[in-house]
Amino acid sequence: MELWIVSSLVFLINIPFGYWRANVKSKSLQWILAIHIPVPFVILLRIYSDIGFAFYTYPLIVGAYFLGQYTGVKLSRSRKQSGYFTTSCLVMDYYRSIKSN
Numbered sequence: 001m002e003l004w005i006v007s008s009l010v011f012l013i014n015i016p017f018g019y020w021r022a023n024v025k026s027k028s029l030q031w032i033l034a035i036h037i038p039v040p041f042v043i044l045l046r047i048y049s050d051i052g053f054a055f056y057t058y059p060l061i062v063g064a065y066f067l068g069q070y071t072g073v074k075l076s077r078s079r080k081q082s083g084y085f086t087t088s089c090l091v092m093d094y095y096r097s098i099k100s101n
Contacts (some may be wrong), residue, residue: 003057005048007064013038014065016074019090030088035069 001069021034042065051057072090079086086093 001047001056003051003060006045006051007060009045010038010042010061010064011068013041014068015072015075015088018069019076019093020088021069022073022076023086023088037067061086 021031024034025031034100035042042061046053046061074099075090076086084093084097
């Protein structure tokens, strides 16, 4: 059960970072940071949730990591296609869209 909770948290943590990554130049410093900053959080989640680093946990955690990044990119692209002004910060973009309505 804990593995599913940790996977869900990994997914949610990575959505804003995927959003950030979609709005910066590919292979730039910000792009690399958007991919790598969540890694220590994932490691801390693994340690403090007691799921450890057993091999069977990797497919689910890695899948949640990449799915969160992918979801963030898709959110950014859908907001751009809808005509919203987008920055690199998911939270501020949604705050501005709620505030303006």
